[in-house]
Amino acid sequence: MKEEVRIAIFGLSLNVLENMKQKVHLMYDDMVHIHWANIADPKLDILLVNDMFFASPTIQNLVGTQKIPYLRLINSNDKSGQINGDKLFLPFIASDEIRKWFKDRYLQVPVSSKVERVIAYRAKSLDIHKVVQEFLNERNGNLQIFDSYGNMGLMNTRTEQVWMETGKNIQSTDxxxxxxxxxxxxxxxxxxxxxxxxxxxxxxxLWKSESVIKDTSSKVFYKLQYWPQPSTAKDRQDIFKIAACFERGASMVQIEKKLSISMPIIQKFVSAALFANVLKEIDESEAQLIIEEKPSENVLRGFFGKLRLKLRL
Structure with a gap:
């Protein structure tokens, strides 16, 4: 049975990534199976990360807290094939130095104490709401977006456009x-x-990312700022019905009564909408959604009783 080494490469373009995988694979003999993992893999053996992403909390958790052996990937034609401390210079060349580093990690040889581990800051929980708000800040200009599964694409906050990573069909995030x-x-x-x-x-x-959905008070009132455009037909009817209610100003409780749509679906809409600035919170006095209350049986009996007395029936 082959032994296994689990390697994650994070933050490279698809072409560079595939080229590097091929060269890394050739460095190991046939008795070793290379499992290409993502950075969320709990059994990760080696992490190779684009230096631009090194300071992100997710990466810092891996190298600082979990102590995953890693190399920071930096482009430098003059130093190609060299390792300097925790830096591996690209384009990738399988030099003797690089082969030794990978072999040592496979044999679980500790990283030399002389290697400078640059930890920008310890991992902390990301406030995804703050991250999303930066996507809507036109001053940020061109951004590269990513999550634990790798690059997602490029974004221009001024022109409000997104370009997905070529070859990837990204539907959700975390x-x-x-x-x-x-x-x-x-x-x-x-x-x-x-x-x-x-x-x-x-x-x-955000609508398809169940893990980022947060509970919000069902009694708070919101008003629609712009209409969402759902990409899948199966969700469209409920989303548009909920949006139409919020266009007049409403609470989740009111919408549940009016539409008979389950509270979890309405909650999901509100959570995604608040992240994406689709909704804004308003005072109850500004809400205009009218809920037609059906008269109760006791109220109807009382009404007809008074009517009989008045008519002396």
Whole structure:
């Protein structure tokens, strides 16, 4: 039975990633099975990460708290194939130095104490709401967005466009959603391509991301700021019905009574909508949704009783 080493490569373009995988694979003999993992893998053996993403809380948790052996990937043609401390210089060349590093990690040789481990800050829980608000801040310009599964794509907050990573069919995300500022070269690579509408993409990604949904008070009143555009037909009817109620100003309790749609669905709408600035909180006095209350049986009896007395029936 082959022995296994689990390696995650994070933050590289698809072409560079595949090229690097092939070269890393050739460094190991046939008795070792390489399992290409993502950074959420609890049994990760080696992490190779684009230096631009090194300071993100998710990466810091892996290298600082979990002590996963890692190398920071930095482009430098002059130093290609070299390792300096915790830095591996690209383009990737399988030099003797690199082969030794990977072999030592496979044999679980501890990292030399002379290696400088640059820990920018310890991991902390990301406030995904704050991250999403930065996506809606036009001053940020070009951003590269990613989560624990790798690069998601590029975003321009001024033109409100998103370009998904080529070859990936990304439908959802998780609480590790984050960003870094994109380089000029990255921005130029999509300058002639029409991107997705940022708000359209944001709504649909959050709607499908169950892990980021948060409970909110069902008695708070909200008003619709703009209409979401659901990408799947199966959700469209409920989403548009809920949105129509919030357009007049309403609470979740009112909408549940009016539409007979389950509270979890309404809660999911509100959570995604608050993240994406689809809703804003309002005072109860501003709400205009009218709920027609059906008269109770006792009220009807009382009404007809008074009517009989008045008519002396």
């Amino acid at each position: 609480a590790t959603l984050n960003y870094t500022y994109a380089t000029m070269q990255m921005a130029q690579s999509v300058s002639d391509i029409q991107g997705l509408d940022l708000r359209y993409w944001l709504w649909n990604t």
